[in-house]
Each structure stands twice: as structure tokens, then as C-alpha cells.
Amino acid sequence: MTLNARARHYSTARFSGAILVLTVFLSCSAIAEKSGGKLIGGAFNLINHHNEPVTEKDFLGKFMLVYFGYTYCPDVCPTDLQIMSEALRMVDPAIARDITPVFVSIDPERDTVALMAQYIRHFHKNLIGLTGTVDQVRAIKSKYRVYSAKSDNTANYLVDHTAYTYLMNKDGTLLKHFNHALPPEKMAKQIMALAR
Numbered sequence: 001m002t003l004n005a006r007a008r009h010y011s012t013a014r015f016s017g018a019i020l021v022l023t024v025f026l027s028c029s030a031i032a033e034k035s036g037g038k039l040i041g042g043a044f045n046l047i048n049h050h051n052e053p054v055t056e057k058d059f060l061g062k063f064m065l066v067y068f069g070y071t072y073c074p075d076v077c078p079t080d081l082q083i084m085s086e087a088l089r090m091v092d093p094a095i096a097r098d099i100t101p102v103f104v105s106i107d108p109e110r111d112t113v114a115l116m117a118q119y120i121r122h123f124h125k126n127l128i129g130l131t132g133t134v135d136q137v138r139a140i141k142s143k144y145r146v147y148s149a150k151s152d153n154t155a156n157y158l159v160d161h162t163a164y165t166y167l168m169n170k171d172g173t174l175l176k177h178f179n180h181a182l183p184p185e186k187m188a189k190q191i192m193a194l195a196r
């Protein structure tokens with residue numbers, strides 16, 4: 001698998017340090033898959049878009065498609081959430097029924113529950129939006145080996161972030177990760193091969 005799926009919302013030159021860190025994280029996730037997904041995933045505490053507290057236990061027993069991003073993202077997140085949604089619609093309904101699509105905010109300071117609820121409506125009908133406190137989000141990012149960093153300290157900051165869609169098994173371990181901007185039909189095919 002090629003590991004070229006990094007989200008760049010601005011120039012590589014300006015953020016070469018961040019990109020270097022990102023490369024290290026990409027290597028980690030490749031290793032995780034080979035070793036059975038043990039390095040990606042685990043316990044978390046967050047708030048869903050209905051303003052209810054949730055943990056990883058609420059998602060066990062179903063496959064999960066997870067994407068980490070933020071609602072103010074100009075292009076990368078909407079693209080990948082659209083791909084995730086389209087892929088789920090292409091999957092055999094009997095399989096799709098067993099998959100929970102999840103969008104986790106990496107920008108909890110701006111992504112309120114109300115904003116998440118509004119945002120996810122643009123994508124799949126089953127999509128669940130998760131946000132939380134800064135500490136809760138930091139914890140799940142660490143568990144999923146997600147890297148993100150604010151571009152600056154202005155009110156309209158962008159967030160540079162890894163852009164993987166994770167397919168998690170029913171026991172909460174990683175089955176596969178999909179790169180940014182993978183065509184939805186390819187994602188659907190791989191989901192159907194793995195999520196059964």
C-alpha cells in the first residue's frame with residue numbers, strides 16, 4: 001500500500017516540520033495493520049451529536065468506518081466524508097447495515113455538539129458525529145495515531161491533519177485504513193471483502 005495520503009491545507013515548505021512528523025505516523029499505521037491492528041484504536045470517552053456521552057463500548061459489535069477531521073475544513077474532510085458515504089451506499093445493504101460511519105472532530109474548541117449535528121447531515125444518514133473536551137479528543141487521537149496541528153492562532157485557523165478512513169473490526173481493532181481521496185468504488189469493494 002502506498003502511503004501518500006496526507007492532508008495538506010497549505011504549502012509543504014511552510015509546514016515541512018509537520019509533514020515530517022506526519023510521515024512517522026504513516027509508518028506507524030502501516031505497521032499496525034501488519035501486526036493485526038493492535039496499535040490503532042482502543043478506549044475513548046466522547047460526546048455524540050445528540051449530546052450523549054459515548055465510549056468505545058457503544059460501538060462494539062459492529063464494524064466502524066472512522067474519519068478524524070473538523071467541520072471548518074475547506075476541502076479534505078468534505079471530500080473524504082463524501083467518499084465514505086458514497087462507498088457505504090455502494091456496499092451490499094446487508095453488509096452496510098453492520099457498519100457505523102463515524103466522524104470524530106480534531107477541533108473540539110470550535111466543533112460544538114450543535115455544529116457537529118448540523119454538519120453530519122450533509123453526508124450519510126447513519127453518520128455519527130463525535131466531539132468532546134480538548135483532553136478527550138487528544139486521548140482518542142493518540143489511540144488512533146492521528147496527527148493534527150493548528151495552522152496559527154487566528155480565529156480562522158486551519159488544521160493540518162492526517163486523512164485516513166479507518167475500517168475497524170467488530171471488536172474495535174483496525175482492519176484496514178484507506179488513503180485520502182480513494183475512489184468510493186474501491187473503498188466499497190475492499191469493505192465488502194473485509195467486513196463480513
Ligand code: NI
Pocket residue numbers: 007069070073074075076077078161
Ligand atoms: Ni480536513
